[in-house]
Structures are given as C-alpha cells and as structure tokens.
Amino acid sequence: MSSSALLPTTRVLSLRDVAVDHDGHRALRGVDLDAHAGRLVVVSGPNGSGKSTLLSVAAGLLVPRHGSVEVRRGARVALVPQSTPLPPHLPLTVADIVAMGTWARLGAWRPARKTDRALVAEAIAGVGLTDLTRRPIGTLSGGQRQRALLAQALVQRADLVLLDEPMAALDARSRAIIADAVDQLTATGAAVVAVTHDPGEFRRIDQRVELEDGRVVVSRAGA
Template sequence: MPAALLELQSLTLERGGREVVRALSGTLTRGTLTAVVGPNGAGKSTLVEALAGHRPPCGGRIVRAAGLRLAHLPQQSALDRSFPIRVGDVVALGAWSRIGLWKALGGGLRREVDAALDTVGLAGCARRPISDLSVGQFQRVLFARLLLQDADLILLDEPFNAVDETTTADLLALVRRWCGQGRAVVAVLHDQARVRAHADRLLSLDGRGGWAWGDTAELLDAAAAPCLA
C-alpha cells in the first residue's frame, strides 16, 4: 500500500466567517495526483492553504508524515511579477532551505538552476528579467523552482489558469513524472477532460461544506463532482 504523506482527520475550515469544508477525512499517498474541484467559493484555495500550513483549521487536524518536505505554488495572480529579479534567481529560491535566502549562487547551484530551466523548456533564460516573460513562461519558471525544492508533497493552486495549451501539456507531463518518482501532487483544476485524463484521485467540494473524495473515474461517472467550471 502506498505510504501516506498526509492525513486529514475531520478537517473543518472557514473563510470569511463561512464554513467551506466540513469534517473532511482522507489520506494523501505517494505516487498520486489528486485534483481538487468545485464551484467558485467552495474552499479549494482555502484547503490548499491549510494543507500547506498557512491556515489553521477550525476543527479536526492535519497529520503530516515525519520529515515531510512540502512545496506550495499559489495562483499566479497572488504573485508580483513587477519585482526586478532575474529568472535564475527566482528558480534558485527553491533551494533557500539548503543555502539560505541571500547566499550567493555557487557553481553547483547554478548548474541545478540551469538543469531545472532546461527541464521546463527555458534553457538559456536564467538572466532574463521575469517582467519579460509571458504567463506561460513564468509558470514554467515557477515549476523549475519547484524542482529545486525536491518536495515529497507538491500543492498547486490553479496551476494552468490562463496558461497556453503547449505549456499546460508540458507541465502536466512533469507532474506525472513527479508522481512516478513517488511524490504526491494536489492540484486545483477546472477542466473535466484534463482531470479525467491525469488525476488518480478526485476531491470534490460542493460549496456548502460537503465533499466527495475517491477514484477520479468513479466519481466523475457517478456525477459526484458538483462543478468543474
């Protein structure tokens, strides 16, 4: 049986004084992609923030495996792309837990940065300012940063929103590679065909605190997912 990385025990979450997730229980295991779906305001981002440790639960608990390495990529709209920083420096931030936030990049880390950029299709772009990038290119940079974080559990909040189809396909292939390496990925997604094709597990929130969690094909075929829009 796949190793559990994180367990939710009767988790209840609120946002803006409203209960958005009620008594949610389940387990995230290695080697799986879990898609989180639901209507606007259903608590998808709130849940991801709680999993990342950025939002305390109102009830229940989140149990993390000992030594769990976790990475969280919020929505692009939450990030400031006007900051004067180069692509390579953004990617290198993925290694801050190893090198410190302001330590100069050594040769070994530069090679890691270059290799990560090559993996996401941006070879030779390390010295470009992020303000010059398209939405899709910037998302590739953020995925390159995730590569350097080397996390066991990767949380993605709407990672393909406003991103072109070619970039989406390339990054989905990288997500599947992560799962093949024994990592777990949780992603807020909206496209039903994409969810069916790529997600192993589906966590559907109904916007009223209710939820369904299980095998993707079974839930979709049973029309248990309330919204994928």
C-alpha cells in the same frame, strides 16, 4: 528527507474531519483527504466550494476550527499559487526564482554548489524556459511564470507539492508543459495535490476529490 526517499505507499498528508471558518462563513465542512508519495490528487469544484481553502490548510496557512491536519514529519512542502502579475522591473530573473528552491537545503545566502546549479539548469530546461533563464520574472507571461514556479518546486525536491489552479487561463503549450512537470514531480516521489476547475487538464490522476459547499461529494481513485 527528500521525495525520492519515500515509498509510494507513504502517506505524506492527512486531513481528518477538517472544518474551517474563513471570511465569515464555513469554508470547509468535515473534509477528509490523504495524499501519498508519487501520487496526484486532483481537487475540483465550483467557485466558492473550498478548494483554495483546502490548499491553505494543507500548507499550514490556515488553522482549522476543528479536525486534524498531519504532514509527515520532516517533509518539505511547496505551495505553487496561481500566477499573478509582477512588476516588470522586479530584479529577479527566472534563474533566481528557480534557484530559491535550493534554499531549504543550502540556506538563502550560501553559494550554490555545482550540482545545485546543474539541477537549476535542468529544471529550467524541463519547463521549456532555457532561452529565458536571464529574463526578469516580471516580464514573463502568466504561463511562463507558472512554469518557473513549478521548476522551483522541482529543484526544492519537495515531498508535498500543492498547486492552486496551475493551468488557469494559460495557452495550450503552457498547459502541456505544466502537465509534464506534474508527471515529473510524481515520478520523483512527490505527493501532489492540485486544485483545478478542469480535471481533464492532467494526464494521470490517482485520486479525484470533488468539493461542493465545503464538503467532499466525490472521492474516488483514478479518473
């Protein structure tokens, strides 16, 4: 399955009455959330409101205390974490990181086909990193690394893309490029759930969810 095969009405992710205990406290309390193909759900709220915990539950990294988490059968899931410093001599280039997006289809050690190499090059160009294709990933700025990870998600053709503060502490150019990449992801049919402190960073929001103390206090279409 690829995101292009899903109709806009297809529900890719569903959370129902989800409660999570994390680090000794109740991090989520009775949370409901849906994500549909080709649509962007933006989750906002103050620090400690449960935003990152929600993404971890959606990605299958945390098991809820109760409630249900359903991801459409066969859906590919991509989790793009917050940008973190990397060793400058890490022996992986931008092209290597982006090409990892093909592994779900090809396997980690199978040689890339011509079409896959073209897809990697197209994704790198789409996030404005063509001139840095052979640059070690650890030497890039935070914004450049974040753009490379989004390019990886584009190449993966994920049906569900989970973004954790994708524009935090980035310059204006990187924020604009990432906003473009998010638009591209939804245009190809991916369901995107993005956590942010500032919903205004995104150009078009299909569903806005606001958390406070682990509860949904706002859930409305558009923004």
